[in-house]
Amino acid sequence: MLSALEVFTTVVVGVMVGVEFSVAFVMNRIFGALPEDSGQLARAHGGRMLGAVMPVWYISSLVLAGAWAAAGWHHHGTGLVLTAAALLIVSVIMSVLLLVPINNRSKTWTPENRPADWKEQSDRWDRYHYVRVAVIIAAFALLVTALV
Numbered sequence: 044m045l046s047a048l049e050v051f052t053t054v055v056v057g058v059m060v061g062v063e064f065s066v067a068f069v070m071n072r073i074f075g076a077l078p079e080d081s082g083q084l085a086r087a088h089g090g091r092m093l094g095a096v097m098p099v100w101y102i103s104s105l106v107l108a109g110a111w112a113a114a115g116w117h118h119h120g121t122g123l124v125l126t127a128a129a130l131l132i133v134s135v136i137m138s139v140l141l142l143v144p145i146n147n148r149s150k151t152w153t154p155e156n157r158p159a160d161w162k163e164q165s166d167r168w169d170r171y172h173y174v175r176v177a178v179i180i181a182a183f184a185l186l187v188t189a190l191v
Contacts, residue, residue, distance in 0.1 A: 044114075045111075045114050045115050045118070048107070048110060048111050048114060049111055049115070049189070049190050050190070051107065052104070052107040052108055052110075052111050052186060053183075053186045053187060053190050055100075055103065055104055055107055056104045056107070056108070056127075056131075056179070056182065056183050056186055057183055057187075059097075059100050059101070059104055059179065060176070060179050060180055060183045062093075062097075062100075063097075063172070063175070063176050063179060064176055064180070066089070066093070066172065067169070067172050067173055067176050070089065071086070071169060073085075074086050074089075080154040083152065083154065083157065083161065083165075084153070084154070086149060086165060087149060087150050087151070087152050087153070088150075090146045090149050090150035091150045094143075094146050094147070094150055097138075098138070101131070101134060101135050101138060102135065104131055105128060105131040105132060105135060108124060108127055108128040108131055108182075108186065109128055111124050111186075111189075112124045112125050112128055119189075120188070120189030120190070121189075123185045123186070123188050123189035124185070124186065124189045126182075126185050127181075127182040127183075127185035127186045127189070128182075130178050130179070130181055130182035130185070131179070131182050133178050134175050134178045134179050134182070137171065137174065137175050137178065138175065141171045142168060142171050142172060142175065145164055145165075145167060145168040145171075146168065148164065149161070149164060149165060149168065
């Protein structure tokens, strides 16, 4: 049972990392290359879609890592899992304090109602997101290391 939890947790966190990595280094580059206002509209749509899914994914990942740490308390790698869980907590805090406020504004923007500094706000979101991606990659790496 513990092995199944370990693998499931690692897969859930790994897929989340893949999605967030793709947003940072693939999708936002594609959106930035779209003509005229298409990129901003694509980011707004992505903010609405992923803004609904990612909170559940982040919290679920944290809960799974916590369950793994509790269930495997006396097993090899628990310290790595606890450290990964702490990094996932950092990613949730970063999300709530830094990224969500910008996302909540930007997901409603259209070319007609966006603020004058919309590009600066988007760039700030991107910078925070790069850091968050690094944090969750580190958490994922720790989970993989604990698994093996």
